Amino acid sequence: MPTAAATRSDALRNRAKLVAAARQLFAKNGVEVSVEEITRHAGVGMGTLYRHFPTKDELIDAVLEDAFDEIIGLAEEAAESADAWAGLTGFFERLLELHAQNRGVKDIVALREHGARRADAMRARLRPLLARIVERAHEQGTLRADFTPDDLPLIFWTANRVIELTHDVAPNYWRRYLALLLDGLRPAAATPLPAAPLTRAQLTRALGRLHR
Amino acid sequence: MPTAAATRSDALRNRAKLVAAARQLFAKNGVEVSVEEITRHAGVGMGTLYRHFPTKDELIDAVLEDAFDEIIGLAEEAAESADAWAGLTGFFERLLELHAQNRGVKDIVALREHGARRADAMRARLRPLLARIVERAHEQGTLRADFTPDDLPLIFWTANRVIELTHDVAPNYWRRYLALLLDGLRPAAATPLPAAPLTRAQLTRALGRLHR
DNA sequence: CAGAAAACGGAGTGGTCACTCCGTTTACCG
DNA sequence: CGGTAAACGGAGTGACCACTCCGTTTTCTG
Numbered sequence: 294m295p296t297a298a299a300t301r302s303d304a305l306r307n308r309a310k311l312v313a314a315a316r317q318l319f320a321k322n323g324v325e326v327s328v329e330e331i332t333r334h335a336g337v338g339m340g341t342l343y344r345h346f347p348t349k350d351e352l353i354d355a356v357l358e359d360a361f362d363e364i365i366g367l368a369e370e371a372a373e374s375a376d377a378w379a380g381l382t383g384f385f386e387r388l389l390e391l392h393a394q395n396r397g398v399k400d401i402v403a404l405r406e407h408g409a410r411r412a413d414a415m416r417a418r419l420r421p422l423l424a425r426i427v428e429r430a431h432e433q434g435t436l437r438a439d440f441t442p443d444d445l446p447l448i449f450w451t452a453n454r455v456i457e458l459t460h461d462v463a464p465n466y467w468r469r470y471l472a473l474l475l476d477g478l479r480p481a482a483a484t485p486l487p488a489a490p491l492t493r494a495q496l497t498r499a500l501g502r503l504h505r
Numbered sequence: 506m507p508t509a510a511a512t513r514s515d516a517l518r519n520r521a522k523l524v525a526a527a528r529q530l531f532a533k534n535g536v537e538v539s540v541e542e543i544t545r546h547a548g549v550g551m552g553t554l555y556r557h558f559p560t561k562d563e564l565i566d567a568v569l570e571d572a573f574d575e576i577i578g579l580a581e582e583a584a585e586s587a588d589a590w591a592g593l594t595g596f597f598e599r600l601l602e603l604h605a606q607n608r609g610v611k612d613i614v615a616l617r618e619h620g621a622r623r624a625d626a627m628r629a630r631l632r633p634l635l636a637r638i639v640e641r642a643h644e645q646g647t648l649r650a651d652f653t654p655d656d657l658p659l660i661f662w663t664a665n666r667v668i669e670l671t672h673d674v675a676p677n678y679w680r681r682y683l684a685l686l687l688d689g690l691r692p693a694a695a696t697p698l699p700a701a702p703l704t705r706a707q708l709t710r711a712l713g714r715l716h717r
Numbered sequence: 718c719a720g721a722a723a724a725c726g727g728a729g730t731g732g733t734c735a736c737t738c739c740g741t742t743t744a745c746c747g
Numbered sequence: 748c749g750g751t752a753a754a755c756g757g758a759g760t761g762a763c764c765a766c767t768c769c770g771t772t773t774t775c776t777g
Contacts, residue, residue, distance in 0.1 A: 301774055304724060328765065338726030343766065440685070447682055450670060451663035458662060458714050462707045469700040470659055473652070476696055477689025484688055488681040495674045502670045513744055516754060540735060550756030555736065 308345045310335040315356045319397030324353050353400065354411045360398055361415040364388060368422040378435035381426050382475055389452050389467060393460055399453045400503075437483040441490045446499075448474060520557045522547040527568045531609030536565050565609075566623050572610055573627040576600060580634040590647035593638050594687055601664050601679060605672055611665045649695040653702045658711075660686060 314335035318326045328349055332342050346352040367387045374380030392398040423442055430436035451474070452467055459466040476482060491499065526547035530538045540561055544554050558564040579599045586592030604610040635654055642648035663686070664679055671678040688694060703711065 299775090301723060303773065307725085327763080329763095332726090339728090339766080340726055340768080341724075344724070349765065444681070444685075447667065447685070450666055451682070454662055454666040455659065458711045459703065459707070461714070462710045463700075463703055465700040466703060466707075467700075469656070469698050469702065470663070472696065472698050472700075473656075473659070473689045474686055475689065476694040477685045477687065479694065482688040482691065482694035484684065486681050486684050488675075488677040488679075488684075490681065491671065491675055491678060495671070495678075498674045499670045502673070511745090513753060515743065519755085539733080544756090551736080551758090552738085552756055553754075556754070561735065 304345075307335070307337050307341050310337060311342055311345060311352070312356055315352055316397075319353070319356055320395040323396035324400045328352075353397075357397060357400075358411055360391065360395065361411055363391065364398075365415060365418055365422075367391075368419055368426075372422045372425050374426075376435070377426050377430035377433050381430055381436070384423075384426070385448055385452070385471060385475075386468075388449070389456065389471065392453060393456050393464065393467065399457070434480060437478055437480045439483065439486050440478055443490045443493065443496055446496065450503075516557075519547070519549050519553050522549060523554055523557060523564070524568055527564055528571075528609075531565070531568055532607040535608035535611065540564075569609060570623055572603070572607065573623055575603065576610075577627060577630055577634075579603075580631055580638075584634045584637050586638075588647070589638050589642035589645050593642055593648070596635075596638070597660055597664070597683060597687075598680075600661070601668065601683065604665060605668050605676065605679065611669070646692060649690055649692045651695065651698050652690055655702045655705065655708055658708065 311331065315331050318331055318334060328339065328342060331352075332339050335342075342352070346355065367384055371380035371384035374383065388398075420442070423445055427436065427440070427442045427445070431438060448471075452471055455467045455470045523543065527543050530543055530546060540551065540554060543564075544551050547554075554564070558567065579596055583592035583596035586595065600610075632654070635657055639648065639652070639654045639657070643650060660683075664683055667679045667682045
């Protein structure tokens with residue numbers, strides 16, 4: 294009776310070393326660090342990396358799994374908040390703090406089609422949570438009525454840009470940007486908007502552009 | 506009496522062909538088109554390009570000269586507007602329209618240190634004009650008091666990001682974003698901001714990050 | 718403890734890019 | 748025209764990237 298071959302101990306060890314090295318490097322420099330640098334940090338060869346992960350994106354996916362969970366947690370917490378506006382703004386503050394201290398996070402939303410199983414799953418779980426917060430904020434009259442859940446990526450995209458540009462130089466400047474933008478989302482500030490929100494299909498296609 | 510050698514006619518012609526080809530390609534695809542593609546479109550060899558322009562950035566600089574002038578023109582027009590708020594918002598609308606139809610424009614602010622003589626000059630001319638508009642809007646009470654001229658790049662940076670991501674898919678979506686953000690800049694919308702504006706030095710360093 | 722299967726490492730491949738070098742062609746002057 | 752300096756073109760260079768291939772080493776099993 295042929296037992297399904299158990300994974301060898303060195304294989305397990307090396308996989309763990311790779312993930313640990315990648316986690317550290319992604320946090321410091323974003324996912325664009327070269328695979329060569331990752332293997333060097335992990336003390337293994339290129340072949341080892343590509344035996345464990347068919348592609349760099351798959352490694353990214355594996356490394357960012359924790360971050361996925363953390364983000365989902367933030368959204369669940371936000372959805373439970375009695376004050377929907379506070380929940381929404383708090384969610385963005387936390388999410389962007391995460392990005393500010395871990396540059397890998399910014400790419401979570403953006404992983405390429407292929408190695409993005411977990412990222413897709415995360416987005417799918419996130420969507421209804423955020424939709425509910427927006428809906429409840431509308432009901433509570435604390436969010437302008439013409440703002441839709443599909444406008445949310447706008448906040449993430451643009452604040453990420455601010456973080457990328459200013460984090461090394463003024464690590465809290467993004468908070469100023471976020472405050473300015475949020476002030477425009479209050480019902481009292483609303484003036485008629487000149488263009489429609491994105492459709493789901495448009496949003497998906499825009500997501501594809503996130504990679505350079 | 507040795508006359509200073511007059512430039513040969515073919516050299517002049519080829520230089521013009523290069524600039525024309527680059528202008529067209531930059532507008533359609535942004536400045537990241539390869540030099541090989543530029544020479545192919547111009548119908549000249551690589552050597553010819555690099556005899557006329559010591560570096561790709563110098564070529565970019567030459568090509569975007571017109572756009573520089575156009576932007577300065579927009580700012581002057583805005584500075585003359587009696588209603589400073591209308592001038593400011595109009596300026597950004599026009600500037601971003603320019604970007605939406607000419608992808609090269611987005612890089613104007615960002616040219617690398619070296620081949621950026623003209624870009625630097627443009628920024629230097631732009632700064633006092635924009636500072637005046639902001640000041641007058643403050644006087645007229647149409648812009649929140651805690652918004653400074655050094656916060657203006659925020660609008661450009663973030664709106665550019667929206668254009669890059671959505672232009673092919675929803676060419677006017679950036680207008681929606683701009684409207685949301687501007688609604689946050691009105692005095693009535695203002696809540697206290699959690700972080701200071703960038704200093705001039707910080708701004709300069711952040712500019713350096715614009716190139717990926 | 719032996720030998721087969723599994724895992725390893727890292728030089729090598731193929732792609733892209735900006736930029737260079739030099740044999741060939743062209744324009745201009747007398 | 749004819750000779751010469753200027754300008755030309757494009758294959759080649761080197762740097763970087765993700766990814767592959769295969770001779771060598773390690774682990775585990777009987």
